[in-house]
Amino acid sequence: MAQFRKFKTTQNDEQQQNLIPPPPKELKKPGYKGRRNQAQPTVAFPEIQREALPEVTKNFESSILKGSSTPRRAATTSKTPNQEEKHTGAYILSTQSNQLTKFEQTEILQYQRVSYWGQNATKKYNISDTNFGYDDNRGDYLGVLKDHIAYRYETQSILGQGSFGKVFKAFDHQNNCFVALKIVRNKKRFHRQGLVEVRLLETLRKNDPDDISCVLKLTHSFYFRSHLCIVTDMLSINLYELLVRFNLKGLKLNYVKHIAVQCLNSLCYSHNLNIIHADIKPENILLVKENSTHIRVIDWGSGAFVNQTIYTYIQSRFYRAPEVILGMPYSIEIDVWSMGCVFAELLTGMPIFPGEDEHDQLGKICEFLNMPPNHMIQKASRAGEFFQSGKLRSKHRPNSKSIQQHLKGQPADFIDLICQMLVWDPKQRATPHQLMKHPFVVNNEYSIQMVGQLGQGAVTEADKAKIKEPETENKFQAEEMGFKKPKSGTGSQLGTSSVQLPDLKKI
Structure with missing residues (x-):
């Protein structure tokens, strides 16, 4: 203990007590509490390193132009990210990690472009539940209003839901417009039929370049958290x-x-x-x-x-x-x-x-x-x-x-x-x-x-x-019992819906 106290004393105290400083190889950095009592191999005295750092940072730009051997990592720390870099998953993670769930902090890195990450949503997902808490027992995507879909769409309201899944009114933060976003149930049968719908919609779209056919227009389709998602124009009432x-x-x-x-x-x-x-x-x-x-x-x-x-x-x-x-x-x-x-x-x-x-x-x-x-x-x-x-x-x-x-x-x-x-x-x-x-x-x-x-x-x-036919099923749609029409709002842009679909994270 006495030896430790001597080490923590100032240089003036040591000179006054006529103590010989220990050899450099046993010097510690100020505040260093590790087990090894060794100095940095390239620096004899810590004070010299602290004085040199500000000068390197200040002259960094000119030193790069002169071909300086300053480490590249030091160069990137002072660079201001451009607008494109600010929309990457890595940048959002580094600046807004407190607005992401633990699952999203890993997931977001897979997306080349992030337009919206649910910063306005109250996210209540239990990661231990089905599909990391994003699905219910039926395979329906739970969703939270104001949350994101594929780090691009903001869910505004539910237009309707049925045996196939849910349709959300969503805002596309990349194109600044409202869309209808259908999220198909995470079950094999519905996923398979959803792929058929995508192929039909693609066929209808590509053969009508002037948009005169009065059929629903497919924007695009993608996978998100194991769900097939189909994006179409936002329409009005049925x-x-x-x-x-x-x-x-x-x-x-x-x-x-x-x-x-x-x-x-x-x-x-x-x-x-x-x-x-x-x-x-x-x-x-x-x-x-x-x-x-x-x-x-x-x-x-x-x-x-x-x-x-x-x-x-x-x-x-x-x-x-x-x-x-x-x-x-x-x-x-x-x-x-x-x-x-x-x-x-x-x-x-x-x-x-x-x-x-x-x-x-x-x-x-x-x-x-x-x-x-x-x-x-x-x-x-x-x-x-x-x-x-x-x-x-x-x-x-x-x-x-x-x-x-x-x-x-x-x-x-x-x-x-x-x-x-x-x-x-x-x-x-x-x-x-x-x-x-x-x-x-x-x-x-x-x-x-x-x-x-x-x-x-x-x-x-x-x-x-090109379409792989689903297995034959005698009962594809649920039988309606009696003369009962759906409640108001049900049926608005509802559908079920191959092709190797692009993942939105790569768009």
């Missing part, structure tokens, strides 16, 4: 929500005409590409802006290319084509049937065939269209469920109603258009191209650019083969 605003009493005829022509335009384009939507309904047709009549057809998650149809249970019940109900092969004609049901509903405010189950659904169709042709019944795999000895098993009275009576007071050309769409035999049903030549469409007074043959022949069998 047609069902619009009907609710009019108390489910139908829309004005001129409004319906404008919407109907655009819907047929969209249908014609997708069929040019041999793409089946397979879930046409008011909830999947959205206004571009709330006070506009311009629409987009969304939710291509149930879709497929022609000859790649694999599901036997598709379409929402009210809009389900009879060939699907009867278990027959189906193709693009099912979209024409669904769209005809939508047009009738826009005029009256209520579904024309509001079946409580499939038996009731088919019975209601028979009330308007009489019995299906015998050749359809003979080829239907499910005919025995609905018919017995050529008669309906249900108590519905075939041919007891008519479309003309149901739409009484509406223009004759519009009623005729709907009648050509709601035909039992899909081979006798009007095609999208035939409908585009119907007097109702030809005589419309709206300046809408028609797609015509846009995209026709663009998709080859080789293109279709």
